[in-house]
Amino acid sequence: MPNVTKKVCNSNEDADLRRGPWTLEEDSMLIHYIACHGEGRWNLLAKCAGLKRTGKSCRLRWLNYLKPDIKRGNLTSQEQLLILELHSKWGNRWSKIAQHLPGRTDNEIKNYWRTRVQKQARQLNIESNSRTFLEAVRCFWMPRLLQKMEQTSSPISTSNCSLTTMNAQGSSAPLSPNPIASSLSPSSIPPRNLLHFESYPTENSSSITSPSIHSSDSLKISELPQVPEQPAGPFHAFGNTVYNTDCHFVDSSIYNMEALNLDPISAMGAYENSLLDCHMADGDWLSDNMAESLWNMNEM
DNA sequence: AACTAACGCAACCGCACAACC
DNA sequence: AGGTTGTGCGGTTGCGTTAGT
Numbered sequence: 001m002p003n004v005t006k007k008v009c010n011s012n013e014d015a016d017l018r019r020g021p022w023t024l025e026e027d028s029m030l031i032h033y034i035a036c037h038g039e040g041r042w043n044l045l046a047k048c049a050g051l052k053r054t055g056k057s058c059r060l061r062w063l064n065y066l067k068p069d070i071k072r073g074n075l076t077s078q079e080q081l082l083i084l085e086l087h088s089k090w091g092n093r094w095s096k097i098a099q100h101l102p103g104r105t106d107n108e109i110k111n112y113w114r115t116r117v118q119k120q121a122r123q124l125n126i127e128s129n130s131r132t133f134l135e136a137v138r139c140f141w142m143p144r145l146l147q148k149m150e151q152t153s154s155p156i157s158t159s160n161c162s163l164t165t166m167n168a169q170g171s172s173a174p175l176s177p178n179p180i181a182s183s184l185s186p187s188s189i190p191p192r193n194l195l196h197f198e199s200y201p202t203e204n205s206s207s208i209t210s211p212s213i214h215s216s217d218s219l220k221i222s223e224l225p226q227v228p229e230q231p232a233g234p235f236h237a238f239g240n241t242v243y244n245t246d247c248h249f250v251d252s253s254i255y256n257m258e259a260l261n262l263d264p265i266s267a268m269g270a271y272e273n274s275l276l277d278c279h280m281a282d283g284d285w286l287s288d289n290m291a292e293s294l295w296n297m298n299e300m
Numbered sequence: 301a302a303c304t305a306a307c308g309c310a311a312c313c314g315c316a317c318a319a320c321c
Numbered sequence: 322a323g324g325t326t327g328t329g330c331g332g333t334t335g336c337g338t339t340a341g342t
Contacts, residue, residue: 019312060310115307
């Protein structure tokens with residue numbers, strides 16, 4: 001464990017600044033200080049809290065990991081879809097994208113893009129920022145996510161709606177990694193916008209349709225209101241279906257599914273069907289792999 | 301069982317910008 | 322006006338874990 005210390009020669013105060021992974025004790029100190037004094041003035045905060053860290057490091061740790069409303073676990077299909085859509089509009093504006101995925105951090109979204117999406121692009125030998133890849137995402141990935149969402153819209157017992165999610169190995173893991181942070185705000189619920197999806201033409205007005213995200217008053221993505229500071233409640237609307245923060249019930253009737261080119265999907269075969277029969281939890285790791293294994297150049 | 305490669309993610313870095321003095 | 326400090330963002334790195342051989 002490389003708990004490296006940074007030696008800064010020009011200031012004794014800055015000497016022995018810690019770097020590397022945060023310890024539980026450091027986390028605890030930061031959490032309790034912020035609980036008492038609030039955020040902001042990070043350099044001052046670091047000193048006053050007795051942390052041998054830079055203000056920057058404290059801010060990052062808090063925003064990306066310790067903040068009580070941080071949502072842990074794999075991205076849901078809805079969230080993945082939202083990321084793909086928003087990225088196609090805004091590019092690498094991770095913080096802007098993150099504003100519309102409450103509980104998710106820009107860092108997490110950025111990591112998702114780099115590890116999953118760009119990996120797809122690499123495998124397809126397409127530049128991830130190219131128009132070809134964008135169209136591939138629109139034509140194949142998004143419809144697939146939509147179908148996954150439709151498949152998973154079969155009612156899931158609300159008794160399963162706990163603050164756990166499935167990790168890559170299929171075992172459950174707590175959404176908040178930090179018991180201290182959780183205890184500080186046990187009832188924290190990620191703020192949500194009211195969103196719904198509908199089909200819309202692509203920029204070149206082709207027949208391809210893909211989901212667009214609108215606020216409840218039909219604003220365009222660029223006009224989406226900022227995520228409110230405080231959550232409106234534990235339930236939010238997705239299309240004309242209200243679903244719980246942790247369980248997603250999606251009414252597929254809001255999508256113009258006929259307009260989607262789903263031919264490749266129909267060829268997915270028994271393998272996929274068997275997978276789709278699986279009772280998937282929030283994490284959707286299984287279906288991620290499914291999408292990856294089924295999306296290839298032949299389909300294009 | 302041991303080794304290696306690939307993956308996922310927390311953390312860091314550099315830069316840009318705004319606010320303040 | 323210019324310098325300093327604080328903050329935020331996007332890009333990158335490094336390490337622990339997992340999967341494959």
